[in-house]
Amino acid sequence: DAMVIQNPRYQVTQFGKPVTLSCSQTLNHNVMYWYQQKSSQAPKLLFHYYDKDFNNEADTPDNFQSRRPNTSFCFLDIRSPGLGDAAMYLCATSREGIPGYEQYFGPGTRLTVT
Amino acid sequence: QKEVEQNSGPLSVPEGAIASLNCTYSDRGSQSFFWYRQYSGKSPELIMSIYSNGDKEDGRFTAQLNKASQYVSLLIRDSQPSDSATYLCAVMGGYSTLTFGKGTMLLVSP
Numbered sequence: 001d002a003m004v005i006q007n008p009r010y011q012v013t014q015f016g017k018p019v020t021l022s023c024s025q026t027l028n029h030n031v032m033y034w035y036q037q038k039s040s041q042a043p044k045l046l047f048h049y050y051d052k053d054f055n056n057e058a059d060t061p062d063n064f065q066s067r068r069p070n071t072s073f074c075f076l077d078i079r080s081p082g083l084g085d086a087a088m089y090l091c092a093t094s095r096e097g098i099p100g101y102e103q104y105f106g107p108g109t110r111l112t113v114t
Numbered sequence: 115q116k117e118v119e120q121n122s123g124p125l126s127v128p129e130g131a132i133a134s135l136n137c138t139y140s141d142r143g144s145q146s147f148f149w150y151r152q153y154s155g156k157s158p159e160l161i162m163s164i165y166s167n168g169d170k171e172d173g174r175f176t177a178q179l180n181k182a183s184q185y186v187s188l189l190i191r192d193s194q195p196s197d198s199a200t201y202l203c204a205v206m207g208g209y210s211t212l213t214f215g216k217g218t219m220l221l222v223s224p
Contacts, residue, residue, distance in 0.1 A: 031210055042118075042202065042214040043158065050210065090157055094210060101210040102148065105157040 003027070004106035006091050012112045013081050021076040021109045023091030032074045033103065034066060035090040043090055049074060078111075086113045116141045118205050120215035128223055133190040135218050137203030140184070146206035147179055149188045152217065153199045162188060193222045 004025045013019040023032065030051050035043040047056045049068045063085070065077040078085055088110050092103040117140040127133045135149075146165050150158035164170045164177040164186065176189040186205075190197055200217040207213055 033211070040122075040216070042216045045211055048211060055211075088157075096210075101146070101206060102160055102163055103204075103212060104160060105150075108157040110155075 004091060004093055004104055006089075006106040006109050008109060009107060010110045010112075012114060013078075014114055015082065016080045019078050019081055019111070021078075021089050021091075021111070023074045023076075023106055024072050025091075025093045025106075026072070027093055027095070027104065028071065029093035029095040029104075030071065031094045031096070031101065032068060033092040033094075034074070034076050035092065036085075037088045037090055037108075038086075046076070081111070081113045083113050086111055116144075116205070116207050116213045118203055118213050118215035120201075120203050120218045122216060122218060124219040124221045126221045126223065127193050129193060129195060131193050131222075133193045133197065133220055133222070135188040135190075135201050135203075135220065137186045137188075137215055138184055139186070139203075139205045139213075141205065141207060141213075142181075142184060144181075144184075144205045144207065147177070147186045148204040148206075148212065149175075149177060149186075150202040150204060150214075151199045152202055158202055190220075193220075195222050195224050198222045 033048040034046045037043045067075045091106040094101040094103045149162040152158045162177040174191045178187045202217045203215040204212040
């Protein structure tokens with residue numbers, strides 16, 4: 001089945017130790033998004049790729065970086081995780097031509113920082 | 115700052131009742147609106163999208179949009195315990211991005 005896949009599903013890292021989260025999709029969607037969601041809060045957009053064009057939200061901390069080596073894959077790098085970065089990280093995709101750019105989410109990666 | 119407002123709830127309804135979830139948004143130019151369902155610890159799942167004023171029905175779900183009042187709602191008929199979740203309203207802004215509300219928790223009691 002076509003889908004959005006995130007790995008790992010659960011990640012534990014130490015304070016300050018770099019971590020990379022991955023997202024892949026078989027939907028052939030040209031737009032990919034990374035969101036951060038903390039408990040009882042709305043998903044917060046960190047950045048998104050429209051094709052190869054990278055779009056960073058103004059309030060995304062510099063500690064967060066992203067790479068999209070090809071259409072199918074996208075990575076979220078957290079260079080020096082702090083305790084406040086513990087959250088669910090959600091990858092989503094959409095496609096130009098879908099009405100309203102409907103977004104489809106992967107299962108998420110739960111990040112714990114110790 | 116584009117805002118999407120939802121009552122956090124919880125909204126409690128008995129099984130078989132109609133659940134009514136509401137959302138208001140601040141950007142009058144918004145054209146696309148979505149409802150996502152999110153079970154605890156899971157990712158959001160798209161359940162409805164609506165782009166024109168009026169009602170859109172899909173099974174037990176009806177989305178209603180009133181752009182003049184900047185208001186979107188979701189009705190769930192014949193509510194089931196399995197509908198218990200947080201419902202997120204999302205509004206498309208510029209550059210194909212969404213602004214989400216904080217969500218309304220729905221509890222359906224057997």
